[in-house]
Amino acid sequence: MGGCLGLLALTDLLGRAAGLGALGAGSRHAPRVALTFDDGPGPRTPDLLAVLAGHGAHATFFVTEPACRAHPEELRALHAAGHQVEAHGRWHRHALLLPPWQEWAQVAWHPRADQSGPHLYRPPYGGHSPLTRLLARLTGRQIALWDVESRDWTALPAGELAAQTLARTRPGSVILLHDGPQVTPELLGALLTGLRERGLKPVTLNDLRPHRIGLREGWTRLRGSYGR
Structure with a gap:
């Protein structure tokens, strides 16, 4: 029993905290960053879209299936504004709380009907x-x-x-925000102003072209997860 729990903890540690093999940051030599939003679409989505439009910025939204069903107009607005829309799963539950058949459905679901191009999945948490x-x-x-x-x-x-957030941001960074908290639109406006002052352009993940996380970066991420 203890060995099984240890394996589960190690899997989550390597996959989430270290991120080995997942897509991480982009090039550290190009003045670009990616703003990403989890959990939407929802009632806060129009406010986020207005802030992004006011700064002429694009972002990537990782949406859930229940939120898309509940807020179809906001989902259409994301597409219409030219933002990248990717999957955050059918349920907002940690992978360790899903039986295998549900995790299959969780990972397989995607909001884009077309099958062209890469389909990204950001696991909840x-x-x-x-x-x-x-x-x-x-x-x-x-x-x-x-x-x-x-x-x-x-x-x-x-x-x-x-x-x-700006103090931790470097060229190539992928910044995690959420489509839901009341503070996020104001935070987003301040971030966009700060990024512009630093000469960093916000782009979608497709435009950022994030690379896969290797051993060295994974070790750095792991240390940073417990050093802050």
């Missing part, structure tokens, strides 16, 4: 089971993670969150 990577390969999905977290789910004010 970044969580991994021993089957996550295998299922992603079998369904033709690429796991996409992040290297900077905005922490917009905390109670901190937008200005403080923006300052902390």
